[in-house]
Amino acid sequence: MGTISELAEKTNAIVIPCDVTDNDQVLAMVDQAMEHFGGKFDFMLHSIGMSLNVRKGKTYTELNYDWTHKTYDISALSFHKMLQACYQKDALNDWGSVLGLTYIASQRVFPDYSEMAESKAILESIARSFGYHYGKHRKVRVNTISQSPTVTTAGSGVKGFDDFINYAEKMSPLGNADANACADYCISMFSDLTKMVTMQNLFHDGGFSFTGVSNEVLR
Numbered sequence: 001m002g003t004i005s006e007l008a009e010k011t012n013a014i015v016i017p018c019d020v021t022d023n024d025q026v027l028a029m030v031d032q033a034m035e036h037f038g039g040k041f042d043f044m045l046h047s048i049g050m051s052l053n054v055r056k057g058k059t060y061t062e063l064n065y066d067w068t069h070k071t072y073d074i075s076a077l078s079f080h081k082m083l084q085a086c087y088q089k090d091a092l093n094d095w096g097s098v099l100g101l102t103y104i105a106s107q108r109v110f111p112d113y114s115e116m117a118e119s120k121a122i123l124e125s126i127a128r129s130f131g132y133h134y135g136k137h138r139k140v141r142v143n144t145i146s147q148s149p150t151v152t153t154a155g156s157g158v159k160g161f162d163d164f165i166n167y168a169e170k171m172s173p174l175g176n177a178d179a180n181a182c183a184d185y186c187i188s189m190f191s192d193l194t195k196m197v198t199m200q201n202l203f204h205d206g207g208f209s210f211t212g213v214s215n216e217v218l219r
Contacts, residue, residue: 046099
């Protein structure tokens with residue numbers, strides 16, 4: 001499992017392989033997590049995304065629909081599967097916290113982001129809908145974090161990604177939020193300090209989402 005196994009060894013964590021397109025594997029993952037922790041756990045992060053069309057060079061106007069369905073399954077429906085598995089198995093402690101990572105392309109047009117834009121829109125909708133049900137059921141809060149463009153394996157497959165990172169850096173008053181800053185924000189959302197925040201899409205992008213234009217871009 002490469003660097004994931006190395007990270008797990010450093011943090012004394014376990015790695016549970018799971019194909020999220022197979023619901024039986026998702027259910028088994030939750031069972032194994034509960035076995036490892038000796039019962040319920042407090043939080044969960046969904047950080048899965050992949051566009052088959054982007055990876056295979058298909059533009060938005062020539063999508064392969066079989067690949068598109070697979071993209072939705074991997075990148076969005078997997079969030080519902082994880083939440084539903086935890087809900088049905090009563091895996092999360094009361095006042096627990098669940099996060100999904102998203103991107104502003106769910107709300108605005110980024111031409112080369114392709115069907116991942118719809119995937120992120122679905123993901124955010126799932127957070128709102130399941131956030132209501134899980135909040136009523138166990139006071140579990142569910143939110144999404146709309147992160148700055150961040151270097152990842154999936155993101156690197158998007159055409160012009162490096163140029164866009166530079167553009168976002170110039171547009172954002174605080175600059176792009178990097179992966180470490182995103183991790184810090186996730187920790188704050190997992191803590192009891194944010195226990196009354198739920199069903200929200202929270203921008204973590206250095207101010208990019210509310211900036212119309214910047215002097216650096218105009219120059």
